[in-house]
Amino acid sequence: TxxxxxxxxxxxxxxxxxxxxxxxxxxxxxxxxxxxxxxxxxxxxxxxxxxxxxxxxxxxxxxxxxxxxxxxxxxxxxxxxxxxxxxxxxxxxxxxxxxxxxxxxxxxxxxxxxxxxxxxxxxxxxxxxxxxxDISNKLKFCALIPDFKTSTHEARKILPKTIDFQDAVFNLSRVAVLLKALETGDMEMIRIALKDKLHQQYRGSLIHEWDEVKAICVKGGSQAIFISGSGPTIMNITKDERFPVRIKEGMSRLKHNWEIKMLETDNTGAKVEIL
Missing domain, CATH: 3.30.230.10 (Ribosomal Protein S5; domain 2)
Known part of the structure; x- marks a missing residue:
């Protein structure tokens, strides 16, 4: 994982x-x-x-x-x-x-x-x-965090109990490609490698305005969109610092309030400070 x-x-x-x-x-x-x-x-x-x-x-x-x-x-x-x-x-x-x-x-x-x-x-x-x-320092992660929650239990429950062999191959074949693409910052390969047949089509139904948000992000220039964890946060990978500005107006028209947060990768993990 x-x-x-x-x-x-x-x-x-x-x-x-x-x-x-x-x-x-x-x-x-x-x-x-x-x-x-x-x-x-x-x-x-x-x-x-x-x-x-x-x-x-x-x-x-x-x-x-x-x-x-x-x-x-x-x-x-x-x-x-x-x-x-x-x-x-x-x-x-x-x-x-x-x-x-x-x-x-x-x-x-x-x-x-x-x-x-x-x-x-x-x-x-x-x-x-x-x-x-390691991940390319050129990549930024734009999180779209809604004002509603989803249940991890429900997000797991909605997944099918069995999957098609070809769908499994489809996803697995993209993992190694994704790792290298994230390292080099190759957005075209990241876009291709993030295609999914195992969970997003199911979990997307639990996320209000999933289709609308995707459309706004694509119009704003996003090439790599995926559900963060089991949702409902929607994540974009981009090199465009102005991406949040490009989607702000469209996101503001939606029924739910979506916080737009631009994030960078943390390469050190948990830290401890003795006071």
């Missing part, structure tokens, strides 16, 4: 307190021990042999929830890295990767979140593996 790290960040600050749990900077519904950042922190602490008696977590959240941008992975990685730093643990990045994947259940978004750049990942004998690829 391929995943890409972009410069869109959540920040988490962890502080030991005498007892209890204080969480700041997130909706009230998440200010409890079911919070994914807290649960991931506790899991990492247990691996380090530490008991969490009291903890204060302060959050600055910039990654929208349930938009196909890896918000849950950011929470998990933040909690794991935070515990390792606060308790002066000696977990390596690879060890934290394994723990984070175990907590998430799959490596798709955890891999780029931890290692940065473009990653290809898989699980073999319950152990996750990831390989990192």
């Amino acid at each position: 391929l995943g890409l790290a972009l410069k869109l960040y959540n920040e988490y600050t962890f502080e030991e307190i005498d007892k209890g749990l204080i969480i700041e900077g997130c909706p009230d519904i998440y200010k409890n021990k079911k919070n994914l950042v807290y649960r991931s922190f506790v899991a990492a602490a247990e691996k380090l042999g530490k008991k969490v008696d009291g903890l204060k977590i302060s959050m600055k959240l910039n990654i929208p929830v349930s938009r196909g941008l890896g918000s849950s992975s950011a929470c998990i990685v933040g909690g794991v890295f935070g515990a390792n730093a606060l308790y002066k643990g000696r977990l390596t990045r690879d060890e934290m990767y394994e723990l984070a994947v175990m907590l998430e259940g799959h490596p798709d978004n955890i891999s780029p979140c931890i290692y940065g750049g473009l990653t290809a990942s898989l699980i073999e004998n319950e152990k996750p593996y990831a390989i990192r690829y």
Whole structure:
């Protein structure tokens, strides 16, 4: 599975307190021990042999929830890295990767979140593996983030239980091409390699105004459009810095509010700072 790290960040600050749990900077519904950042922190602490008696977590959240941008992975990685730093643990990045994947259940978004750049990942004998690829610095990623959510469960449920062999070959044959095209910044090859027969035709039906947004992007000069994760965020790959300006008027006429956010690739992954 391929995943890409972009410069869109959540920040988490962890502080030991005498007892209890204080969480700041997130909706009230998440200010409890079911919070994914807290649960991931506790899991990492247990691996380090530490008991969490009291903890204060302060959050600055910039990654929208349930938009196909890896918000849950950011929470998990933040909690794991935070515990390792606060308790002066000696977990390596690879060890934290394994723990984070175990907590998430799959490596798709955890891999780029931890290692940065473009990653290809898989699980073999319950152990996750990831390989990192470089991407041309000429490429920009324009995210169109709507004011509605989609359910990951529904996005998986809508996919067919079986697929045609030729459709599988169609997609697989494009993966290696896509990796090289992203490295060289070859927009024509990126456009061809992003063609899909396995999920976008199904998941697109869950995204309001999917066809309208695609038409606006094509008119604005986009050659590479795809659904980010399971949606509903729609991503464009471009070299045109003015692409957001070209689509702004058309997007403003749509029923839903779509935030236009130009993003660059993050090549370092999760960072820790000791305050």
